[in-house]
Amino acid sequence: MGKEDFIRVYNKLLDFFGYQNWWPVHNNTDPFIGISIGAILTQNTSWKNVEKAIENLIREDLLDLEKLDKISQENLQKVIKPAGFYVRKAKTIKEFVKKIKNIKKEEITRDFLLSIHGIGKETADSILLYALDKPYFVVDAYTKRIFSRLGFFDEKLSYNQIQEIFHKNLPVGIEIYKEYHALIVALGKNFCKRKPVCTGCPLFDNCKFRIYNV
């Protein structure tokens, strides 16, 4: 599959879903903090649950580096509980906040983020792309599932290999990286689920796997 194919898929998704304008940002909060915390909270978790946790954080006025640094891990667990995996996530947020306070935003690198326990490649790239405007394509479960079903590449490729494919086949730019990933999530949520809903899928004609419930 070549560049035209990746662009064709992008355009079809864009035509169908329209611009997604990710990342969802909340009122009166520092976008960097909100996006970073959201990226940690949404690990293997539906965004609806994450929203509940973020609402709690906003209500407690906690979307702030100093306040997150001050609150105890135990209390933070309670606040973010609806997002699930709250023990680990609270620990990760605490470490993130602690480390981030001692560094300038311009100095935040992928390796720096990956050194934080509980932040892996996808979370790091989400923060880099959506919170720091750096050109890292985000690879998630939907990306693997959708493009392997399309027949573009094998689902078993590593994270870095898949990311490299997107970096090579798309014009470099944060806007297209942001929008493409958001559109992939839209397709994954609405059509290309674990159990796919192929009827009405905007990529039906492009897909090698259009064998389900049609």
Place this chain on the structure above:
DNA sequence: AGCCAGGCCAAGC
């Protein structure tokens, strides 16, 4: 009433 969600890590090959 199960199954699933915008992963990550540790342990064991």
Place this chain on the structure above:
DNA sequence: GCTTGGCATGGC
């Protein structure tokens, strides 16, 4: 290096 199990809530 790759695979597996644990982590947890709430929506559908």
